[in-house]
Amino acid sequence: xxxxxxxxxxxxxxxxxxxxxxxxxxxxxxxxxxxxxxxxxxxxxxxxxxxxxxxxxxxxxxxxxxxxxxxxxxxxxxxxxxxxxxxxxxxxxxxxxxxxxxxxxxxxxxxxxxxxxxxxxxxxxxxxxxxxxxxxxxxxxxxxxxxxxxxxxxxxxxxxxxxxxxxxxxxxxxxxxxxxxxxxxxxxxxxxxxxxxxxxxxxxxxxxxxxxxxxxxxxxxxxxxxxxxxxxxxxxxxxxxxxxxxxxxxxxxxxxxxxxxxxxxxxxxxxxxxxxxxxxxxxxxxxxxxxxxxxxxxxxxx
Amino acid sequence: xxxxxxxxxxxxxxxxxxxxxxxxxxxxxxxxxxxxxxxxxxxxxxxxxxxxxxxxxxxxxxxxxxxxxxxxxxxxxxxxxxxxxxxxxxxxxxxxxxxxxxxxxxxxxxxxxxxxxxxxxxxxxxxxxxxxxxxxxxxxxxxxxxxxxxxxxxxxxxxxxxxxxxxxxxxxxxxxxxxxxxxxxxxxxxxxxxxxxxxxxxxxxxxxxxxxxxxxxxxxxxxxxxxxxxxxxxxxxxx
Numbered sequence: 440x441x442x443x444x445x446x447x448x449x450x451x452x453x454x455x456x457x458x459x460x461x462x463x464x465x466x467x468x469x470x471x472x473x474x475x476x477x478x479x480x481x482x483x484x485x486x487x488x489x490x491x492x493x494x495x496x497x498x499x500x501x502x503x504x505x506x507x508x509x510x511x512x513x514x515x516x517x518x519x520x521x522x523x524x525x526x527x528x529x530x531x532x533x534x535x536x537x538x539x540x541x542x543x544x545x546x547x548x549x550x551x552x553x554x555x556x557x558x559x560x561x562x563x564x565x566x567x568x569x570x571x572x573x574x575x576x577x578x579x580x581x582x583x584x585x586x587x588x589x590x591x592x593x594x595x596x597x598x599x600x601x602x603x604x605x606x607x608x609x610x611x612x613x614x615x616x617x618x619x620x621x622x623x624x625x626x627x628x629x630x631x632x633x634x635x636x637x638x639x640x641x642x643x644x645x646x647x648x649x650x651x652x653x654x655x656x657x658x659x660x661x662x663x664x665x666x667x668x669x670x671x672x673x674x675x676x677x678x679x680x681x682x683x684x685x686x687x688x689x690x691x692x693x694x695x696x697x698x699x700x701x702x703x704x705x706x707x708x709x710x711x712x713x714x715x716x717x718x719x720x721x722x723x724x725x726x727x728x729x730x731x732x733x734x735x736x737x738x739x740x741x
Numbered sequence: 742x743x744x745x746x747x748x749x750x751x752x753x754x755x756x757x758x759x760x761x762x763x764x765x766x767x768x769x770x771x772x773x774x775x776x777x778x779x780x781x782x783x784x785x786x787x788x789x790x791x792x793x794x795x796x797x798x799x800x801x802x803x804x805x806x807x808x809x810x811x812x813x814x815x816x817x818x819x820x821x822x823x824x825x826x827x828x829x830x831x832x833x834x835x836x837x838x839x840x841x842x843x844x845x846x847x848x849x850x851x852x853x854x855x856x857x858x859x860x861x862x863x864x865x866x867x868x869x870x871x872x873x874x875x876x877x878x879x880x881x882x883x884x885x886x887x888x889x890x891x892x893x894x895x896x897x898x899x900x901x902x903x904x905x906x907x908x909x910x911x912x913x914x915x916x917x918x919x920x921x922x923x924x925x926x927x928x929x930x931x932x933x934x935x936x937x938x939x940x941x942x943x944x945x946x947x948x949x950x951x952x953x954x955x956x957x958x959x960x961x962x963x964x965x966x967x968x969x970x971x972x973x974x975x976x977x978x979x980x
Binding site: 612615616618619622623625626627628629630631632633634735 | 792794813814815818819823824826830832833834835839842843844846847890894
């Protein structure tokens with residue numbers, strides 16, 4: 440029981456990070472119908488910007504200031520990356536055959552990984568735990584169930600981001616324009632929506648969320664390298680598909696489920712096969728619900 | 742009277758297929774101008790060419806004398822042209838309210854509440870369905886929504902593509918009545934594309950006939966209604 444509670448906490452924390460990345464996949468898929476395989480690498484760049492800022496600032500300012508600076512600077516730089524990736528690698532291919540932007544995305548992913556490998560080195564980089572300690576929730580014999588301050592911080596930051604993001608998408612003119620372009624880009628243009636600008640902003644927002652996820656990943660694990668974007672990216676993409684690609688609540692739900700599956704499988708079965716467990720569950724869910732858990736399956740009137 | 746819209750020798754293509762050949766029309770301020778023709782004659786292409794989707798290959802599109810041929814569609818919308826397009830194209834996964842907000846965003850929601858009240862007066866059904874997802878509306882309600890959405894931008898020129906398509910006669914009557922009232926009361930300039938030639942010609946000050954992408958006839962609505970060849974081609978058997 441105590442052990443399960445601990446896995447639940449670990450899984451939720453990890454799932455929050457996956458969910459934040461998954462939003463970027465699902466938003467881009469919704470609005471231009473492509474899988475942005477470079478998105479995981481934007482997450483990785485976010486983590487690297489985080490470690491650079493934290494290393495530079497943690498000796499001269501207090502920890503909260505350094506953390507805030509890491510989040511803000513990382514989000515800004517990743518937003519610039521996301522914007523540029525769309526302009527350079529995807530926009531020129533819009534209207535081309537479907538596989539073209541997909542191949543371009545894989546190319547962009549490789550470019551970003553190699554660029555970070557060359558500029559930051561291939562070795563793992565580490566930072567010390569900046570928020571040590573936590574709350575002891577439960578003691579059962581020798582086993583202590585703990586919610587670390589870091590886990591609590593990650594959960595709170597993610598919930599705040601999700602609330603702000605939900606408000607943006609459902610209540611603001613920009614969010615409405617994004618949904619309009621997603622549903623019928625030509626009609627949105629007829630109503631005066633600058634579709635190119637809306638698509639750019641979608642990449643900017645998705646990339647900024649990935650940056651937050653990257654910095655939180657760095658803080659949580661303390662170790663990163665240029666390759667973390669691949670694994671986390673595939674997991675988050677899986678989360679988006681599991682939840683129903685194109686669905687924003689689905690991305691978060693998928694992320695949480697994948698985090699939980701991973702944590703429980705690692706805790707009760709074997710760490711070595713945790714990825715196999717994640718993808719098996721994905722396969723099983725898709726067999727019975729091809730459009731994912733919250734994917735659209737209603738028939739629309741034409 | 743000045744022309745709100747003028748097409749001068751416009752040709753446009755869908756891929757290799759030529760959809761419009763050397764089309765010139767004038768839409769004077771305060772008038773309802775209608776374009777009639779059979780299915781596939783190029784009526785909808787003409788409407789979309791005004792917005793540059795596709796762009797005219799030759800010729801010019803003038804809006805109050807300004808050449809808008811090469812402007813992107815969203816900028817044309819911002820100049821004050823609104824379209825209720827072929828197939829209605831409402832946003833199915835948005836509520837009726839959000840669809841109307843989408844119409845108003847081009848003018849930054851100026852006088853939103855006042856305009857909304859006018860739309861409710863024009864189409865009371867939209868008030869009943871305000872919070873409902875637009876995809877669940879009936880065809881007639883969707884048509885009303887598409888027209889209201891276009892009107893929420895307080896356009897100087899309204900383009901209506903087949904507002905009667907697939908609707909019950911009573912609903913058609915209501916929609917045509919609404920167009921007539923808008924034109925009379927607010928002086929709204931309308932370019933109306935219709936297969937339902939009888940109703941359209943009765944409503945219009947001026948009319949053009951499009952056959953295979955080319956204009957074959959023009960005149961006042963009454964003149965065309967009286968022509969035997971129009972009666973034979975477009976009016977026989979319809980009401």
